[in-house]
Amino acid sequence: MSEFLHQLTLSQGALLSGVQVTIYISFLSIIIGTAIGLVIGLVLTYAPFLARLPFRIYVDAIRGTPVLVLILAAYYVPAVLGVSLDALSSGILALTGFCAAHMGEIFRGAFQSVEKGQTEAARAIGLTFPQTVRYVLLPQVIRSVLPTWVNTGAELVKGSTLLSAIGVGELVLRTQEIIGRNFMTMEFYLVAGLIFLLINLAIESFGKYLERRLTYA
Amino acid sequence: MTDTTSTALLEIDGLHKRFGDLEVLKGVDLNVAEGEVISIIGSSGSGKTTLLRCVNLLEEFQEGEIRLEGEAIGYREVNGVRKRLPDKDLSRQRSMTGMVFQSFNLFPHLTAAENIMLGLRKVRKLGKDEARAKAETWLGRVGLAERVDHHPGQLSGGQKQRVAIARALAMDPKLVLLDEITSALDPELVQEVLQTVKELAAEGATLMLVTHEMAFARDVSTRIVFMEQGLVAEQGPPEQIFGAPKHPRLAEFLGRSRT
Numbered sequence: 001m002s003e004f005l006h007q008l009t010l011s012q013g014a015l016l017s018g019v020q021v022t023i024y025i026s027f028l029s030i031i032i033g034t035a036i037g038l039v040i041g042l043v044l045t046y047a048p049f050l051a052r053l054p055f056r057i058y059v060d061a062i063r064g065t066p067v068l069v070l071i072l073a074a075y076y077v078p079a080v081l082g083v084s085l086d087a088l089s090s091g092i093l094a095l096t097g098f099c100a101a102h103m104g105e106i107f108r109g110a111f112q113s114v115e116k117g118q119t120e121a122a123r124a125i126g127l128t129f130p131q132t133v134r135y136v137l138l139p140q141v142i143r144s145v146l147p148t149w150v151n152t153g154a155e156l157v158k159g160s161t162l163l164s165a166i167g168v169g170e171l172v173l174r175t176q177e178i179i180g181r182n183f184m185t186m187e188f189y190l191v192a193g194l195i196f197l198l199i200n201l202a203i204e205s206f207g208k209y210l211e212r213r214l215t216y217a
Numbered sequence: 218m219t220d221t222t223s224t225a226l227l228e229i230d231g232l233h234k235r236f237g238d239l240e241v242l243k244g245v246d247l248n249v250a251e252g253e254v255i256s257i258i259g260s261s262g263s264g265k266t267t268l269l270r271c272v273n274l275l276e277e278f279q280e281g282e283i284r285l286e287g288e289a290i291g292y293r294e295v296n297g298v299r300k301r302l303p304d305k306d307l308s309r310q311r312s313m314t315g316m317v318f319q320s321f322n323l324f325p326h327l328t329a330a331e332n333i334m335l336g337l338r339k340v341r342k343l344g345k346d347e348a349r350a351k352a353e354t355w356l357g358r359v360g361l362a363e364r365v366d367h368h369p370g371q372l373s374g375g376q377k378q379r380v381a382i383a384r385a386l387a388m389d390p391k392l393v394l395l396d397e398i399t400s401a402l403d404p405e406l407v408q409e410v411l412q413t414v415k416e417l418a419a420e421g422a423t424l425m426l427v428t429h430e431m432a433f434a435r436d437v438s439t440r441i442v443f444m445e446q447g448l449v450a451e452q453g454p455p456e457q458i459f460g461a462p463k464h465p466r467l468a469e470f471l472g473r474s475r476t
Contacts, residue, residue, distance in 0.1 A: 120275055121322035121381075125336035125388060126312025129304050135335055139326045216326055216368050 004187050011178040011188075018174030019195060021088075025170060026157045028092050033099025033156075034149065040100060041107020042133065055104070062101035067159045070094040075166040091163040095156055102155075106148050110141040143214050150207030154200045161196075171195060226251045226286060226423055227272065227392055233280035234267055234447075241267045243447035244281065249392065254424045256434035256455075259444035260470055265427040268444070269394045272425070273316045274307050285313055285391060312340050315385030315393040319400050321377040323369040329356055329380045330365045333387045341388065355383035359413050375406030379413050386417065393417070395426035411437075431474050435459050443467045 043055045062070065074094035078085045085093070114137055122132040164173035175192040179185050225248040234242035242264045249255055257265045270276040272283060274291050283290050290310045292299050302310070323332050333352035337343045343351065356365050359379040369377055378398055385393055395414065399407045411433050418424055418437050428434050434441060434455070441458040443451045443466075451464040462468040 115320075115322070117318055117320050117322035118324065121316075121318065121324070123275065123308070123311055124273055124314075124316035124318075125384070126308050126340040127336065128308045131339050135339065136324055140324075143326070216370065 004184060007178075007182045007184055007187075008191070011182075014174045014178055015171070015191070015195070018169060018171035018192075019199075021168065021170040021174075022157065022160050023199065025088070025092055025095060025160045025163065025168070026153070029095035029099050029156050029160075030153050033096045034103050036096070036100035037103025038107055040104025041111055044104060044108040045111040046129075059101045059104050062097055063105065067094070067098055068162045068165060070098055071162050071166060087163070087166045087168045090166060091160070091168045095159055095163075098159065099152060099156055102152055103145075103149070106145055106152070107141065110144045111137060113144065114140050143211075146207060146211055146214065150203060150210075153203050153207075157196065157199055157203070224250060226253075227425075228284040228287075229268075229272070229281070230284075231281035232268070232271060232278055232283065234264070234271055234276060234278045241447055242271070242278070245444075245447070245449055247442065247449055247452075249423065249425060251391075251423050252421050252439075254418045254422075254437055254439045255426070255442055256438040256440075257425065257427045257442045257444055258429075258431070258434060258470070258474075259450075263444040264447045265444050266396055269316070269396050269425065269427055272392075273314050273394055274311050275316075277301065285310065308340070312336070312388060313391050315388055315390035317378070317381050317385050317393070317395045317398050319397040321369070321374070321381045321401070323377055323380055323384070325369050328366045328368055329361060329372070329383075332369070332380060333384045336384065336388050351387055352383075355387045356380070358416075359383045360409070373406060374402045375409045378402065378406075378410045382410070382413055382417070386422070392423045392425060395424060395428075397427050397429065399428070399430060429474070431459075431471070443470070445470075 040055050040059065044052055044059070047055075071091060071094040074097070075085070075087060075090040078090065118136055118140070119132055122136040127135065160170055161172040163170050164176065167173070171192055175188050179188050182188075227247075227249040229245055229247040232242050232245040233240065245264070245268060247268075257268065259265050267276060271278045271291075278291070282292075288310075290302075291307065292301055294300070301307075323329075324335070327335065330349060330352040333355060334345075334348040337348035337351055338345065341348075353362070353365055356362055359382055361376060361379055361383070364372060364376060364380075369380070372380065382395075382398075398414070399410050402410060407430070411430065414424070414426070414433075415437050426434075436455075438455050440452060441455050442449055443458065443462075443464065445464070445466050451458065451462065451467050458467070459471065462471055
């Protein structure tokens with residue numbers, strides 16, 4: 001036990017940097033991915049068929065591809081095309097694209113589930129379409145999307161572990177390096193697992209907090 | 218026929234509306250003068266609601282013209298081609314008419330006051346305090362001064378519909394369209410809504426309503442319009458329409474409505 005604690009102290013810097021990278025990647029991906037997903041959701045719901053088509057194909061293609069394949073593609077394809085992208089950027093690109101596709105589909109469902117009368121009432125008052133989205137639809141959509149959004153956030157944190165495959169120094173890769181030095185396989189994977197659990201519990205309670213704040217009678 | 222002078226607030230000429238192959242409006246002509254209260258009656262499928270929705274530009278129409286205060290709404294001709302106006306113009310024109318829906322369509326995330334304030338702030342560009350004051354005044358007028366900060370989920374159906382009426386009227390529309398506004402209400406809540414409409418009519422608001430409440434239509438209207446198969450089949454003052462219907466289908470319709 002004291003040997004474990006000793007090794008833990010030795011490796012805390014590496015663990016901490018791993019946690020930071022994991023959170024950094026997940027945070028950026030979910031923020032940018034959600035913003036793009038909102039646009040995708042709006043297009044899928046309200047745009048005419050031809051404008052919708054490329055977005056539909058994008059969403060279905062991404063959702064039908066394993067995250068690991070997306071990550072490998074984001075890492076190797078740009079290089080083939082002559083664009084140099086470091087592992088971290090590739091990873092963020094892949095996870096953002098993944099998040100955007102999922103959130104796009106989630107937003108589409110949420111926009112479609114708002115009663116048609118809401119849009120009509122907004123138009124009848126004289127609101128333009130952007131105003132209708134901003135003041136009438138979005139406040140309702142955000143509430144219904146929230147639980148799934150939190151879930152997607154947790155998925156991204158877990159998905160970010162796959163970036164170890166392209167050498168991004170996130171928590172899993174750091175843990176593997178630590179284990180490579182001290183051979184305490186069981187102990188340090190447990191530590192990593194515990195950290196992931198804590199991160200996702202934090203995300204979940206943040207979601208619950210938001211949900212409470214946003215409910216209305 | 219009522220005298221249709223050039224002072225008409227709303228002029229509908231030869232309005233045709235098709236949903237695919239189904240022609241719902243087959244050339245409707247109707248003029249509404251300021252201060253008139255027009256009840257549109259007729260069996261379901263006669264095109265009453267579609268007509269109102271065309272006036273508020275919630276539906277596109279294929280032929281004919283609707284003019285509000287002389288301005289053609291919804292479309293313009295560019296080099297002889299009829300084109301739908303851009304969203305911005307449609308929004309401005311829609312804000313000239315108010316619409317109250319059968320299913321209320323209040324915004325559930327906003328309080329009663331905020332429902333009314335939204336249009337005042339974003340369309341009429343009033344300041345927050347001014348909009349709030351106006352919302353409170355209107356909620357007072359429909360008897361809901363106590364419910365200003367309630368959300369729609371905390372209101373009864375009749376109260377919701379009265380908020381919806383206040384929301385439409387607070388925008389100072391030239392014309393208010395009321396689409397079967399009591400049809401979704403429990404019977405005991407119908408009267409409070411009809412009473413509110415009656416008060417508005419007495420104050421001189423120009424109203425166009427689609428209704429199945431015949432006694433109410435007779436009581437409140439200056440003119441009754443009977444629609445049948447996408448056309449105005451007969452129109453006139455309530456005494457004439459209810460007392461001496463000329464169109465055979467109207468007589469039949471009224472006979473059925475009484476039972």
